[in-house]
Structures are given as C-alpha cells and as structure tokens.
Amino acid sequence: MSVVLTWIVFLPMLFAGILGLFRVRHTVLRAGAMLSALLVLALTLLTVVQFDPQAEGMQFVRHLPWIFQYGITYYLGLDSLSLVILLVIALLMPLLYLYMWDNPTSGYWYNMLLLQTGVTGAVLALDMVLFYLFYETMLLPIFIMIGRYGHDWNHAHAMKILLFTVLGSMAMLFAILYLGYAHYNFYGNWSFAWHDLARLPLDPQTATWLAAGFLLAFAIKIPLLGFHTWMAAAYASAPTPALVILSAIMAKLGIYGLWRFGYGIFAKVLHLYEPILLALSLVGMLYYAIHAITQNDLRRMFAYSSGSHLSLIALGVVLANLYAWSGSLYLIATHALASAGIFLMIGLIHQRTDTVQIDALGGIASVAPRFAFFFTFFALSIAGVPGTGGFVAELLIIIGAFSVHPWLGAATATTMLAAMLFVFWMLQRTLFGAPAPSVATFADLSRRETVMLTPLVLLLLITGIAPSLFTPIFTPQVQEMLLQFIHAAGGAS
Numbered sequence: 001m002s003v004v005l006t007w008i009v010f011l012p013m014l015f016a017g018i019l020g021l022f023r024v025r026h027t028v029l030r031a032g033a034m035l036s037a038l039l040v041l042a043l044t045l046l047t048v049v050q051f052d053p054q055a056e057g058m059q060f061v062r063h064l065p066w067i068f069q070y071g072i073t074y075y076l077g078l079d080s081l082s083l084v085i086l087l088v089i090a091l092l093m094p095l096l097y098l099y100m101w102d103n104p105t106s107g108y109w110y111n112m113l114l115l116q117t118g119v120t121g122a123v124l125a126l127d128m129v130l131f132y133l134f135y136e137t138m139l140l141p142i143f144i145m146i147g148r149y150g151h152d153w154n155h156a157h158a159m160k161i162l163l164f165t166v167l168g169s170m171a172m173l174f175a176i177l178y179l180g181y182a183h184y185n186f187y188g189n190w191s192f193a194w195h196d197l198a199r200l201p202l203d204p205q206t207a208t209w210l211a212a213g214f215l216l217a218f219a220i221k222i223p224l225l226g227f228h229t230w231m232a233a234a235y236a237s238a239p240t241p242a243l244v245i246l247s248a249i250m251a252k253l254g255i256y257g258l259w260r261f262g263y264g265i266f267a268k269v270l271h272l273y274e275p276i277l278l279a280l281s282l283v284g285m286l287y288y289a290i291h292a293i294t295q296n297d298l299r300r301m302f303a304y305s306s307g308s309h310l311s312l313i314a315l316g317v318v319l320a321n322l323y324a325w326s327g328s329l330y331l332i333a334t335h336a337l338a339s340a341g342i343f344l345m346i347g348l349i350h351q352r353t354d355t356v357q358i359d360a361l362g363g364i365a366s367v368a369p370r371f372a373f374f375f376t377f378f379a380l381s382i383a384g385v386p387g388t389g390g391f392v393a394e395l396l397i398i399i400g401a402f403s404v405h406p407w408l409g410a411a412t413a414t415t416m417l418a419a420m421l422f423v424f425w426m427l428q429r430t431l432f433g434a435p436a437p438s439v440a441t442f443a444d445l446s447r448r449e450t451v452m453l454t455p456l457v458l459l460l461l462i463t464g465i466a467p468s469l470f471t472p473i474f475t476p477q478v479q480e481m482l483l484q485f486i487h488a489a490g491g492a493s
Contacts, residue, residue: 002061004043008120012114037097051083059079062077072127072129074130098448099344115138118139119134128197145242182200194265198265215258218255224281225311228284231304235303244340247340255328259317270318302343306335308419312331325481327392330467337456363434376431379427384416389459390460
C-alpha cells in the first residue's frame with residue numbers, strides 16, 4: 001500500500017502524457033480524463049477503508065531519496081488532515097468532467113489533468129521542496145485556464161493572480177531553503193522533511209522572519225484580509241471548472257499549508273502572534289460578508305462569501321482547541337462541496353442566459369423548478385442552515401470561539417447571520433417573481449447535470465444529519481495534533 005499515494009498523485013499526469021502523445025480525438029480524451037478521475041477516486045476510497053484513525057503519525061508513507069546530496073526526498077504521507085482534502089479532490093474531479101463533457105477544447109482537458117496532479121501532490125507531500133514543486137505546479141494550469149479560456153478582462157486577472165501567488169511562493173521558497181541550510185548547520189546533514197525542520201532550535205527573530213515567508217504564501221492563497229485583492233477579479237473571470245478548483249480546493253490548500261507547516265514548524269511564533277491572526281480572520285470574515293451583500297454579480301457575491309468562510313476556517317485553526325480544529329476540518333470539506341455546487345449552478349446560469357448579473361435574472365423557479373431546488377439547496381448550504389454539513393462545522397467553530405471568550409463567540413456567530421442575509425436576498429431576486437427576459441427560455445436541469453449535482457446534495461445532507469459517521473475518522477488525530485502544538489508552543493494554549 002505504500003505506492004498507492006504515488007498512483008493517486010501521478011495517474012492524471014500519466015493519462016495526460018499518454019493521451020497527448022497519441023493526440024487522441026476529443027471523445028477519447030474526455031473518456032480518458034474521466035477514467036483517470038474514477039481510478040483516483042477508487043484508490044482514494046481504498047485508502048479511506050484501510051486508514052486507521054487511531055494510528056499516530058502518517059500512514060501510507062512513501063519515503064525515497066531523490067536529490068541525495070541535499071537531503072531532498074520523495075516523501076508522501078497521509079493523516080486525517082490531508083485525507084479530508086484528498087477526498088474532496090477525488091470526489092469533485094469526476095463531477096467537473098461531467099460539467100465539461102461537451103467542451104471540445106483539448107487544452108482545457110489537459111490542464112485539468114495536470115491541475116489534479118498538482119493539488120493532490122501538494123496535499124500529500126511531506127518534503128518541503130517537493131511540496132513547493134507541487135504548490136507551483138497547480139498554479140500554471142489555473143493561469144492558462146483563466147488567461148486563455150476565461151472572460152471579462154481575463155488576461156489581466158490571470159496575470160494578477162500569477163503575480164500575487166508567485167510573490168508568496170518565492171517568500172516561502174527562500175524560507176524553505178534557509179531551513180534546509182539551518183538543518184545542515186545544526187546537524188551536519190541536509191533535510192527538508194517537515195518533521196525534521198520542526199525540530200530546529202531556531203532563535204526567535206530568525207523563526208519570526210521564516211514564519212512570515214510561509215504566512216505570506218498561505219495568506220495569499222486563502223486569502224486573508226489584506227491579501228485578497230486578486231480574489232473577486234479571478235473568480236469573476238475564471239471558467240467554471242477553474243473557479244470550482246480555486247474556491248473548493250486551492251483556497252483550502254492555503255488553510256492546509258497554514259495548519260500543517262505553519263503550525264507544524266513555527267508553533268511558538270504563531271502562538272505569540274495569535275492576536276494578530278485572530279484579528280485578520282475575524283475582521284476578514286465580517287468584511288467579506290458585508291461585501292457579499294453589496295454585489296450584483298453572482299460570481300463576485302460567492303467569491304466574497306467564500307472569503308468569509310475561509311476566514312472562519314482560519315479563525316478555527318488559530319483558536320487551537322478541539323472544537324475549533326474539528327469544526328475547521330469539517331468546514332474544509334463541507335464548504336468545498338457547497339461552493340462547488342453553487343459555482344457549478346452559476347456556470348449553468350451563465351450557459352443558459354449569458355449573464356450572472358442578479359438584476360438581469362428573476363423568475364427562474366417558474367420555468368425551471370428542478371434547477372431552482374438545487375440552486376436553493378446549495379445557497380442554503382453555503383449559509384449553513386441546519387440539516388447541512390456547514391451548520392455542524394460552523395457550530396463547532398462557534399463553540400470553540402465561545403470557549404476562548406464569549407465576545408469572540410458572539411462575533412464569530414455573526415457570520416451565519418450575514419450569510420443568511422445575502423443568500424435570501426439573492427434567492428428572492430433570482431428565483432422568484434415574473435420571469436425576466438433572459439430566463440424566458442431557461443432550460444431545466446438535464447439528466448447529466450442532475451447526475452453531476454446529486455452526489456453533492458447527498459453528501460451535504462449526510463454530513464449535516466449524521467456527523468457522527470465522519471467525526472470519529474479525524475477526531476483522534478486532531479487531538480494528537482493539538483497536543484503536539486500545545487507542547488511545541490511551550491505548554492500554553
């Protein structure tokens with residue numbers, strides 16, 4: 001089983017290489033892409049079956065020498081944190097291929113295959129150089145997809161996300177290289193394995209600067225308040241599959257990087273700067289929610305909504321208690337499913353009406369009731385209504401915030417109220433009333449579209465109604481990670 005993670009990471013790239021080598025027809029290309037996604041999903045489900053929640057440390061480890069003289073290794077592993085995100089990736093890719101099924105552009109499909117390898121490798125890599133390579137690999141396909149296949153100033157917005165992300169990535173690369181060099185100075189050998197770097201006896205000033213390099217990269221990717229100016233523009237310009245990847249997967253990798261490597265390597269530094277990180281997360285959560293209310297563009301509205309929920313997840317990570325960490329991990333999964341669903345629905349609206357402006361819509365429910373049902377469900381899932389997975393996750397984070405201080409819990413709870421405001425305002429204007437001219441011939445969901453969306457609905461319902469089916473999978477290892485963080489931070493929490 002030690003090779004299963006290698007197959008999960010590189011199968012999409014292997015399929016892209018083989019299909020590209022033979023320059024296959026579009027029908028063969030899309031069938032090959034779907035086959036690769038289903039194989040990855042099957043292998044991922046196999047790891048879930050064989051995953052031991054009670055085991056300490058990483059599982060399914062593959063650790064081989066790569067660039068031996070500098071201690072760079074091929075190092076993959078899996079725990080509860082990475083398993084949740086891996087499952088999200090594996091579940092979403094076949095659904096995205098269903099959405100793309102009639103898209104004849106070959107380059108689009110190849111970029112999606114390479115993108116899956118990039119995001120999967122980033123969540124499984126435990127050597128920091130290897131992580132950086134995958135972290136950069138996933139950027140190039142997104143840049144191409146927005147720049148070549150996007151709309152509305154897509155070239156400028158693709159360049160903007162590239163410059164922002166490269167800035168953060170270069171800061172992180174310098175920090176990684178310094179850590180490897182520091183390991184050589186302290187122990188006489190090179191290593192970039194994250195658990196080796198976490199044991200380095202760095203002085204506080206050096207650790208602060210190095211942590212800043214990592215934080216810059218992850219703050220841009222999430223994005224936290226102040227590092228977010230690329231977000232709404234990129235979301236508005238991205239084609240729908242790239243938009244789903246940005247919101248449901250890549251932003252979560254920013255959270256993952258902060259959690260795994262930020263808190264894993266720089267626990268003392270981040271514990272000391274907890275008030276600043278709390279302020280950024282809390283103010284950002286409210287700032288994004290207010291901006292969502294003011295939007296007339298559906299993509300921009302849910303871009304800011306995603307920013308608010310990502311800030312809520314970051315807040316849970318910063319709070320560093322069992323309720324908050326469990327809620328953050330649960331919200332990573334449930335928000336990914338809900339945001340994927342809502343952005344797929346917005347993509348279908350754009351296909352049918354050539355607009356996503358709320359003022360130009362209205363009366364969809366009267367001409368496409370099945371569409372209206374799915375759209376309403378995903379919008380309410382974003383808002384975290386009871387019965388959906390988002391409600392359980394947000395409730396856990398709010399409880400974790402209340403356990404720190406009542407005012408912090410009360411402020412955190414306002415995110416649910418703000419989400420309700422803009423979601424119900426949006427639903428009233430898009431679904432009800434007299435049909436607008438743009439939706440007079442609005443087609444209801446096709447069979448393929450219904451098949452694409454149904455798994456997301458079922459998963460959001462199951463995670464909301466029966467969370468006890470899922471929490472035992474990650475709670476023991478979340479407790480272990482929390483104890484390790486408290487110990488590394490010097491016993492404070």
